[in-house]
Amino acid sequence: MNILLITLDQFRGDCLSVAGHPVVRTPNLDRLAAEGVRLARHYSQAAPCGPGRASLYTGLYQMNHRVVGNGTPLDRRFDNIAKAACRAGYAPTLFGYTDQSIDPRETAGPADPRLLSYEEILPGFEVGMRLAAEHPVLWMDWLRDLGHAIPDEPDAVLEGEPGRPAEHSMSAFLTDGFLAWLDRQDGPWFAHLSQFRPHPPYAAAGHFSTMYDPADMPAPIPAPAVSHRLHQGLMRHPRLQAPAEPAEMARLMAQYFGMVSEADDQLGRVWAALEARDEWDDTFIVVTADHGEQLGDQGLVQKAGYFEPSYYIVGLVRDPRPGAVRGAVVERFTENIDIFPTLCEAMGLEVPAQCDGLPLTPFLNGEAPPWWRDAAQWEWDWRAALIHDGPHPWPWDRRLERQNLMVRRTDCAAYAHFGDGSSAAFDLAADPTWATPLTDPAVVLEEAQALLTWRARHADRTLTGMLVEGGGIGRWPPMPEHWGGQADAAV
Numbered sequence: 001m002n003i004l005l006i007t008l009d010q011f012r013g014d015c016l017s018v019a020g021h022p023v024v025r026t027p028n029l030d031r032l033a034a035e036g037v038r039l040a041r042h043y044s045q046a047a048p049c050g051p052g053r054a055s056l057y058t059g060l061y062q063m064n065h066r067v068v069g070n071g072t073p074l075d076r077r078f079d080n081i082a083k084a085a086c087r088a089g090y091a092p093t094l095f096g097y098t099d100q101s102i103d104p105r106e107t108a109g110p111a112d113p114r115l116l117s118y119e120e121i122l123p124g125f126e127v128g129m130r131l132a133a134e135h136p137v138l139w140m141d142w143l144r145d146l147g148h149a150i151p152d153e154p155d156a157v158l159e160g161e162p163g164r165p166a167e168h169s170m171s172a173f174l175t176d177g178f179l180a181w182l183d184r185q186d187g188p189w190f191a192h193l194s195q196f197r198p199h200p201p202y203a204a205a206g207h208f209s210t211m212y213d214p215a216d217m218p219a220p221i222p223a224p225a226v227s228h229r230l231h232q233g234l235m236r237h238p239r240l241q242a243p244a245e246p247a248e249m250a251r252l253m254a255q256y257f258g259m260v261s262e263a264d265d266q267l268g269r270v271w272a273a274l275e276a277r278d279e280w281d282d283t284f285i286v287v288t289a290d291h292g293e294q295l296g297d298q299g300l301v302q303k304a305g306y307f308e309p310s311y312y313i314v315g316l317v318r319d320p321r322p323g324a325v326r327g328a329v330v331e332r333f334t335e336n337i338d339i340f341p342t343l344c345e346a347m348g349l350e351v352p353a354q355c356d357g358l359p360l361t362p363f364l365n366g367e368a369p370p371w372w373r374d375a376a377q378w379e380w381d382w383r384a385a386l387i388h389d390g391p392h393p394w395p396w397d398r399r400l401e402r403q404n405l406m407v408r409r410t411d412c413a414a415y416a417h418f419g420d421g422s423s424a425a426f427d428l429a430a431d432p433t434w435a436t437p438l439t440d441p442a443v444v445l446e447e448a449q450a451l452l453t454w455r456a457r458h459a460d461r462t463l464t465g466m467l468v469e470g471g472g473i474g475r476w477p478p479m480p481e482h483w484g485g486q487a488d489a490a491v
Contacts, residue, residue: 001320002283003085003190003343004270007056007096008263009049009133009199010303011289013042013312015260023216024257028268032287032316034327037364039334042315043376043409044291047303050099050118051381052290052336057081057098057122059340059355062379064460067100068404069384071118076103077462079352079478081340082124085190088347095178096194097132098122099290125192129177131170133196139173159201162255166206166262171197175266179273195266197259198293200302204258208265212257214250220296224435227298228416228424230306230405235299242296249296256295281320284346286339289313298434304380306407306416306424307434311378317342317364325366332368333376333409334360353465353475356458375410377454408451413438415447423448 015021018030018038045055046062054060054067057080067074085092101118114120119132131138136154143150143157148164150157161169178193203209220242223235234240243249267287274280294300294309303310315334318324337357344351345359362369381404386392392400402419412429415438425438425447438444465475 001346002188002279003090003347004283004285005081005190005192005339005343006267006270006285006287007053007192007194008287008289008314009194009196010291010293011198011260011263011314012292012295012309013040013314015257016314022218023212024260025211026260026264028264028271029287029314029316031271032267032285032318033329036285036316036318037325037328037330037360039315039317039330039360039363041331041376042288042313042334042336043378044289044311044313044336045378047291047310047378047380049290050101051379053099053122056288056290056336056339057100059337059352059357061337061356061377061458062381063406063455064354064356064458068381069387070099071101071384073103074100074122076106076123079354080122080124081192081343082122084124084340084344084349084352085347086124088190088349090188090190090347092125092190092192093128093181094121094125094192094194095129095131095174095181096192096196097130098125098192098194099132128181128191129174131174131177131196133199136170136196139170142173143168155201159203161203161205162209164206166208166265169197169205169262171195171205171262171266175269179269182273182277193270195263197263198256199259202252202255202259204255205262208258208262209255210258211261212254214247214254217250217253217257219246220249220253221298221433222435223299224433226437228306228418228422230418231298234305237304240294240300240302240304242294242299242301252301253295256293283320284343285316285318286343287314287316288336288339290336304382306380306405308409308414310380311376311407317360319346319364324364328363328366330360330363332363332372333374334363335373335376353477354460354462375408375450375454377406377408377451379404379406381405406451406455408447408454410447413443413447415444415451417448417451 015024016029017026018033044052046052050070051067054065058065058078082092099119100122102114102120140150274283291303292310292312297309298307338360341351341355341357341359345361383400383403404419405416407416414426416424425444426434427436427438430436467473
């Protein structure tokens, strides 16, 4: 069986026509939902890209993988999706980017070129086409060869997408590369197609830039009258504050939806290629995102803070095997940390002990586990801003450790706890817009205790399930290949 993992950067979970969105059109994602499972309440565990992807790739909450910003090294000790695919006999191949910064202990020192950019490749992947958002050199050179006048600044090139044919977009170029590679495959394969869009700048490609009329755009959720001081600070940030003029906000939203539809269109090309190769019913497909997009909600754009739009993301899974359900909608809380264990089971592997996530396999088989989680959790850490400001001598200066938050979101409430000891709680039963404070002290205490319990139950468990006695009993960690499976036999 083939494995195809697709990530769409900054793709909100409600931006699907099949989910009832009043404007956007996503026929190819709708088709995948109709033939598989749609995770209606699916969440990223962190933002921005690097931390969110670290959770997706390792199955770990941020409190355990500790990738807290774009550029935070990913500890080399962690297992991940690509390493697991190698163990299953695949040659996992990447198209796009993973944004996982190298562990500095793997380098030769400060002069190592891999320390110049956070856009390194997750260990275990072969590279089919490397197309990083900060350095899309291959695409830019291709555009120049086509005769386009291309500036040297990547953002400026992306901002110019409306003026070029959609067939020349960054997304189309990456899809072309994946499809060319696919044509050369003659056995089971594992591919990760990591598309940059619908990420800013808010400029859709070609005719997708005029696909949606700004006059038809829904109004964003306004900022609450009273909010935490962090939210107030974010609304003053020039890159995060939503446009004050309604017309400009509507234009931004129309461009975002255009990027959503173009991303969907590129996936239609992938579906068609799989059918042409007679592999549609032999390919396990996962579509998700690294994080969400505020899109004007709560007075913000992009991704930051504690509000739901920054973490609520698309989640679709199609298991082609007989017996898997078709057209199911999962209303339980699912998280991106569940993707790694799900793919492990699809590939016939044991779920690594490090994983905080749970396999989605029961839902794919039409079951609803009664023991499933009753909330979604996410974290955000903004210490990178302080790291840029200057040194923070260890061990006396602990300011970096206070620049973080964690959120628990249930059916009826949301509770955010901050590293400085402050908190914010919202009554979602009374008001789903996160504007109404939760005022009952007993309920607030209950949510705070539940968040503390969540952290206690997900502390690092790498070696905690094993005792060194009688030759080793309990849950063995992954062992070197030369052991020849003796560890598994011992268990």
